[in-house]
Amino acid sequence: MNRYLLFVLLAISSTASAIVIRSDVDDAKYRIPASAFPALADMPGEGHGVLIAPQWVLTAAHAAPMHDMEQTVSIGGVERKVESVINYPTYTRMPEALAKEALASGDPAKIHQFLATSDDIALVKLAAPVRDVAPVPLYRGNEEIGKTVQIIGKGATGNGADGQLPHGSHRTILRRAFNAITGAGARYLWYQFDPPPSGLPLEGVLGSGDSGGPVMIYNNGTKQLVGLGSWIRSAPGNGLQAGLYGQVVYNVRVSRYVKWIDSVILDKASEALAEHPGTLF
Known part of the structure; x- marks a missing residue:
């Protein structure tokens, strides 16, 4: 399936995007310099990942580069050649027919059912280790519910009252927002976009173009990767429009996959x- 078509179709219920912000807070308060999170990996075109080891990036499988060694990812402003992409063994790309059916009917229920059982995670092995950026450690616990998380991305933006900008770019500038994990399952963590005054001071959600982007917590004084942006469920009564208050964002639950x-x-x-004895990787 054409990758761009997939991102366009899944904007109705998937491919989490850049930061969509509160409607009553100045956008400038969400913007951060690239140096604030150098471990962010920009996938080709759109989508993100996170450097978790010198030669490894973790991302959502549907956002991973599709052509392996023909692609590069950008980390710390430097293009890094991709050696290979390793999807979780049971990951399956969503059928194009399912996306088209949802687009035609306006009902994404079948997409939600498919995505809820999808292991949307992949490792990207780089051709050479990254020495100028520190990797982000993984969260290895199981107490995510109730934790305040920090979300980061460069994708599309908008606000909770009007929704995500319908024709906005899926690669903008770096923004950071916060939310609170309200639920966790075998594969996903999720949080909801609460309106003021109940939302956090810098409440926000991921939007289109930030699939694979980081969801982080502070654990024992260390920033750790707890989730990866994956897909969204629109608020009841909002049809297919993304980014409105009440939307729920589903994020790959990293702790579920740490052994893999x-x-x-x-x-x-x-x-x-074995191939290069004595070499440090």
């Missing part, structure tokens, strides 16, 4: 050492 992440990185490191 560790095993892939360890296996690849063992393979590399």
Whole structure:
């Protein structure tokens, strides 16, 4: 399926985007310099990932580069060549027919059902280790519910009263917002876009173009990666419009996949050492 078409179609219920902000707060308060989070990886075109080890980026599978070694990702403002992409073994891309059906009917219920059972996570192995940016550690606990999280992205924007800008770019400037995890399941964590006055002072949600973007918490004084932007569910009565108050954002639950992440990185490191004994990776 054409990647751009997938992002356009899934804007109705998936592909989380850049930061959509409160309607009563100045956008300038959400903007941050690129240096505030250098471990953010910009995928080709749109979408994000996070550097979690010198040679590894973690992202949502549907946002991962599709052509492996033909692609690069940008980390810290530097283009880094991709060696390979490793999707979670049971990940399946959403059928194009399902997206078209939802677009025609205005009912994304079947998309939601599909996405809820999807293991939307992938590892991107870089051709060379990143030495100039520090990786972000993974959250390895299981007490995410109730935690305030920080979300970061460069995708589309808008505000909770008007929704996401319908024709806005999916790669804008870096913004940061906050929310609180309200639920967790086997695959996903989720939070809701609450309107003022109940929302946090810098309440926000991811929007189109920020799939794979980081959701982070402070744990024992350390910023840790707890989730990855994946898909959204519009508020009841809002049809297919994204970014309105009441929207729920679903994020890949990193703690659910830490054993797989560790095993892939360890296996690849063992393979590399076998091929190049004595080399540090």
